Amino acid sequence: VGALQVDERFDNFIMLARNDIFTNLGILIGLIAVIGVLMFFSVRTILARQIRVNQERAEVDTMRKELIANVSHDLRTPLASIQGYVETLLMKKNELDSERFDRYLKTTLRSTEKLRVLVDELFELSKLESKERQLIVEPLAIDDLIHDTVKSFKIEANEKGISLKAEIPKRLPQVNADIALIDRVLQNIIGNSIKFCSEGDTVVVSAIEQDKDVLISVQDTGVGIARNELPHIFERFHKGSTIKSGSGLGLAIVKNVLEMHGSIYQIESKENHGTTFTFTLPVLG
Structure with missing residues (x-):
């Protein structure tokens, strides 16, 4: 057991x-x-x-x-x-x-x-x-900067027979921006408009207060941009099918500067019917 x-x-x-x-x-x-x-x-x-x-x-x-x-x-x-x-x-x-x-x-x-x-x-x-x-943000009298930039292109525009003018309201608020970089943006955009305009064309630079921003616009009656080229205009060295002098870097610089500012920008264009470039800058608060 x-x-x-x-x-x-x-x-x-x-x-x-x-x-x-x-x-x-x-x-x-x-x-x-x-x-x-x-x-x-x-x-x-x-x-x-x-x-x-x-x-x-x-x-x-x-x-x-x-x-x-x-x-x-x-x-x-x-x-x-x-x-x-x-x-x-x-x-x-x-x-x-x-x-x-x-x-x-x-x-x-x-x-x-x-x-x-x-x-x-x-x-x-x-x-x-x-x-x-880096951005050096300070108060900027955008109306004065636009007038000064337009004046700097007057001789070139007159020599080509192009009407260049600024349409700015009397009371436009200051904006927060890097003065040197926004000056470069205006120089590049206005310079591009004049470059692609011919005798008898018009370039108008305007600005208006819109909500908490100032909306700046550069409108021309030049050759315009082909639809298939619009997606590429901000690329480095892109010069488009219309052969013009330049480095092809101007709008790439514009894009970088505006994005650093948090700007809303756009370009509207139709071949042979001109181009309008708009961008925003925040009102001084």
Whole structure:
């Protein structure tokens, strides 16, 4: 009887141990399964992140190559012009009459100015995109700035036979803005309008108070922008199908500056029917 009891206890112990082993094994398998699932999702996340990083690197590399190509192209043209005219001036200085000599010098100076503008705008855009240039916000009398900017373009507009005017109400509130950067925005937008206008066209710069903002508008009756080009006008080096001089960086700078100010901006245009550019600046509060 004693032996039977010992055997029964031993069998019970073995059964309990076996049950514990199976239970623990089940838990272990469950844990392994959970760990496996977590590892799967972790690996998938890491791979997805790596794919994104690789794509971003590829995009950056593509952008870098495009930037180098565009800069090289824009530098090559004025440099070739400068080199050609300087060589002519040096080699044939005794053969050139004063009229041709002066003409060659003026052409060289114009090419040098193109290089200066390109380098300045590249440097400025680089500082804006890298956030190196921070906003210096202060009260700005936007009406005075508009009048001053319009005056600075009067000679150029008159020479082209373009009517350029400002339509500003007498009492326009001051705005919060970076004066130097908004001056650059107005210079670029008005300059673009004049560039794409011809004799008999009109450029009107206006501003009105609208809720808690001042809405500034530059409207012209120039050649306008083709519909398929509108999505690309703020891209670096985009010059459109209408061949005009310029670096193609002006509106990229405008976009960066206005976004830094939290401005709402838009451009409306129809080919051969002019362009209207509007943007907002917050009223001084």
